[in-house]
Amino acid sequence: MPLDDFQICHFEGTVKKISEEEFESFGLSKGAINDAAQSLLPDDFDPEENIDVLPVVFNLAKVNEFNKNGDGIDAKTAIAAVKRFINKPINIEHKKDKIVGHMINASFSDREFDFKNNDIESYADKKEPFYLNAAGLIYKSVYPELAEAIIESSDKDGESYQSIATSWELAFRDFEIAVGSNVLEDSTIASSDKKESLKQYVKGLGGNGEDEEGNLINRLIVGQTYPLGAALTRNPAAAVRGIYTKE
DSSP states (O other), rough: OOGGEEEEEEEEEEEOOOTTHHHTTTTOOOOHHHHHHHHOOOTTGGGGOEEEEOOOOOEEETTTTTOTTSSOOOOHHHHGGGGGGGTTTTEEEEEEEEEEEEEEEEEESSSOOOOOOGGGGGGOOOSSEEEEEEEEOOOTTTTTHHHHHHHHHHHSSSSTTEEEEEEEEEEEEEEEEEESSSGGGEEEEEOOOHHHHGGGGGGTTOOSSSTOOOOOOEEEEEEEEEEEEEESSSSSSSOOEEEEEEO
């Protein structure tokens, strides 16, 4: 079926790499974050045998929570989509011809810096927000300056600190209208009749995210979705941060 039949939305988040001084403040040891990163990478992947790529892990989005663009997904939709991020491209600013890497795994976590390949079905009944994470490979030998920029963006004393973000692109047809909160659990799903009158306030449909009474109006994506890939961008929207390398 043609992609033109679907709407497209972006989920975005800040990119940074944990600095040496930050491990303790995050309640993590350096060994712990390296172990977690390794667990999301395939067991048979050896960075030293693949020096032409830069392996990275990162938070892509939060499930059960709406981002700054007013879009969100629930646990059911996320579970159906998460493993289909595997082998999807990583590009620059959602430009299809600027592919600089690809994703090799994706999973969920309760904690921001847990990059383990957790059991996705165990998240089926979760109502509170949780993280959607991914592992990928950046083509370092083809784009050495980009690989260096990703590493430099973790330097808190540098001008480019936290300047890179990740964003994933999702194609979909169906959505509901969530009213009242940026957290799904605290929102009310509008009835079919009210949905038609509230659509005009959805940011992705040209609105400003609030109705005339000041109630938050968000778009909950439901049904069949098609992950199209991820992008490196400088315009973060979601409440996530971090890209971590094995360098």
